[in-house]
Amino acid sequence: MMCSVFVFAIVLLGFVNCQQEDACKTKSRVIGDITYCDRYWECVNGQPELYDCPNGLVYAGKNRGVTEGCDYPWRSNYCEGKQQANPPIGTDHCDWLYGIFGHETSCTRYWTCWNGTATEQLCIGGLLYNERTHSCDWPENVDGCQKHPLCNDDANGNVPLGKSCNRYWQCQGGYPRLQRCPAMLVFDRRSLRCVVPPTEDCDVPTTPAAPAMLVFDRRSLRCVVPPTEDCDVPTTPAAPIEEDGEQNIPQGVPGKPDINLPPGAIPVPSKNRNRN
Numbered sequence: 126m127m128c129s130v131f132v133f134a135i136v137l138l139g140f141v142n143c144q145q146e147d148a149c150k151t152k153s154r155v156i157g158d159i160t161y162c163d164r165y166w167e168c169v170n171g172q173p174e175l176y177d178c179p180n181g182l183v184y185a186g187k188n189r190g191v192t193e194g195c196d197y198p199w200r201s202n203y204c205e206g207k208q209q210a211n212p213p214i215g216t217d218h219c220d221w222l223y224g225i226f227g228h229e230t231s232c233t234r235y236w237t238c239w240n241g242t243a244t245e246q247l248c249i250g251g252l253l254y255n256e257r258t259h260s261c262d263w264p265e266n267v268d269g270c271q272k273h274p275l276c277n278d279d280a281n282g283n284v285p286l287g288k289s290c291n292r293y294w295q296c297q298g299g300y301p302r303l304q305r306c307p308a309m310l311v312f313d314r315r316s317l318r319c320v321v322p323p324t325e326d327c328d329v330p331t332t333p334a335a336p337a338m339l340v341f342d343r344r345s346l347r348c349v350v351p352p353t354e355d356c357d358v359p360t361t362p363a364a365p366i367e368e369d370g371e372q373n374i375p376q377g378v379p380g381k382p383d384i385n386l387p388p389g390a391i392p393v394p395s396k397n398r399n400r401n
């Protein structure tokens with residue numbers, strides 16, 4: 126129907142708008158299908174041949190997108206006025222073989238899928254995964270995850286982060302923000318503050334920096350120079366004490382000394398982070 130409407134215009138303009146253009150007559154020798162956004166034509170040995178994008182991706186243009194000229198559908202209006210020819214092929218955690226998908230049980234995690242292989246990713250700095258933008262976002266922008274369950278007990282309290290000795294969550298009005306104790310201090314899961322080690326779970330940090338003689342101030346909820354109402358000048362860290370052989374010494378990731386992630390977490394590749 127659309128075609129018949131356009132026929133007159135086509136004749137006038139002298140080019141065909143509603144018929145598939147021949148890939149072999151284009152400069153790049155590859156062109157998107159006019160009906161299906163996940164298909165494209167490529168000129169092979171003088172003949173146009175039809176190809177499917179990898180499952181979950183749609184055609185973006187030669188040398189564009191994330192692989193084979195294909196891209197995540199939500200990155201542009203690739204499919205406007207077109208359909209997808211291929212149904213999703215799902216694997217564990219992946220709705221399609223390629224894509225970025227929400228986590229089943231966590232607001233701070235998500236999955237990146239590449240050829241059906243899922244990699245768990247973590248939103249850092251108190252950000253949450255936003256299904257709509259497929260990126261990490263401020264909690265207030267993420268429907269259903271505004272107030273993180275992490276902060277249910279105390280909307281403005283501190284919460285231990287896994288077994289981490291120097292990272293913790295600071296809840297601000299129910300929104301968790303990732304925080305880090307100053308060098309030489311460890312997070313004490315009993316008092317929920319940064320303290321001079323050792324604590325029950327944490328020894329002296331293995332990566333000594335300039336001695337930061339700060340204490341966590343429960344009024345300003347920041348690390349400050351002592352004394353505060355509750356804290357005096359920290360004492361010199363004592364030698365580690367073997368308690369039950371299960372020492373939890375904070376260890377920096379080689380080359381990335383600032384990152385101390387909970388077990389099972391994988392940092393978001395910097396490529397993704399920049400895009401987000």
Ligand SMILES: *[C@@H]1O[C@H](CO)[C@@H](O)[C@H](O)[C@H]1NC(C)=O
Pocket residue numbers: 240241
């Ligand atoms: C995707 O994975 C399948 C097996 O699961 C493999 O046969 C295929 O070569 C892979 N494709 C790419 C582009 O890596």
